[in-house]
Amino acid sequence: METEKKIVGRCPLCGGNVVKTCKGYRCENNIGENPTCCLNINGILGNRKMSDEEITEFLTTRRIMLDGFATKEGKTFPTVLELGDDGSVNMQSVIGKCPHCGGDIRVGSRAFNCSNFHHPTAPCTFSIWRNIGGHQLTLTEAQEICEKEITSSELEMFRDDGSVYRKRLGLSPDKLQIVKI
Ligand SMILES: [Zn+2]
Ligand SMILES: [Zn+2]
Known part of the structure; x- marks a missing residue:
């Protein structure tokens, strides 16, 4: 029996499917014993919960401007998320x-x-x-x-x-x- 998975988009690093997991979003080629990809995006970035739709856009554009991130002190701020070639997610306000x-x-x-x-x-x-x-x-x-x-x-x-x-x-x-x- 096929395992049902929720695909939110295509991996910009390897072209594989990105699926929703319990912790966030992960490339299917980054699952199992011998992963060939490193994409794994946390579901919570900057104390902000990402929506599936935002991740879908982020995977396509690799840049997304969003409001509602928060410092540890609870001060909210907008920023631009950028996806690096190594799968890292960077915050860039410039x-x-x-x-x-x-x-x-x-x-x-x-x-x-x-x-x-x-x-x-x-x-x-x-x-x-x-x-x-x-x-x-x-x-x-x-x-x-x-x-x-x-x-x-x-x-x-x-x-x-x-x-x-x-x-x-x-x-x-x-x-x-x-x-x-
Ligand atoms: Zn991938
Ligand atoms: Zn100026």
């Missing part, structure tokens, strides 16, 4: 470079912020709200604004009266403000 000053842009709970905000001699106020016009910016969209100065496609946004409009998000000429284009 998502790109500031188009205004070249500093690191970090994901915060409400905005992507320039890390030079408190710089003693050259403070930088550049930030991108994570919610603009009711649209929740994705990691890719924020990176496009930082790297290409404009999103590659129009984003769906909403007015006060509920009407929908679509604009690309880009940078003002001084590269400090986000503008709808």
Whole structure:
């Protein structure tokens, strides 16, 4: 009789099936006596329970931005999970470079912020709200604004009266403000 298993996605390291286990998610080629793969993702990362859907996306993209991680003291924070070639899962809060000053842009709970905000001699106020016009910016969209100065496609946004409009998000000429284009 076949053993029933819950497959959540394909292993980005070896192409095998990734199955749900009691502790998290494991590549089928990392089970048994002679494993040929090392992929084994804990079900709880940064004191946060991962959902099957998040793992499915993570296995496809190898990068996923999520909220709700928590320090030991219970302070919550967002971060980007990255899957290394050795199967390790790394937390990375830096998502790109500031188009205004070249500093690191970090994901915060409400905005992507320039890390030079408190710089003693050259403070930088550049930030991108994570919610603009009711649209929740994705990691890719924020990176496009930082790297290409404009999103590659129009984003769906909403007015006060509920009407929908679509604009690309880009940078003002001084590269400090986000503008709808
Ligand atoms: Zn594998
Ligand atoms: Zn900056």
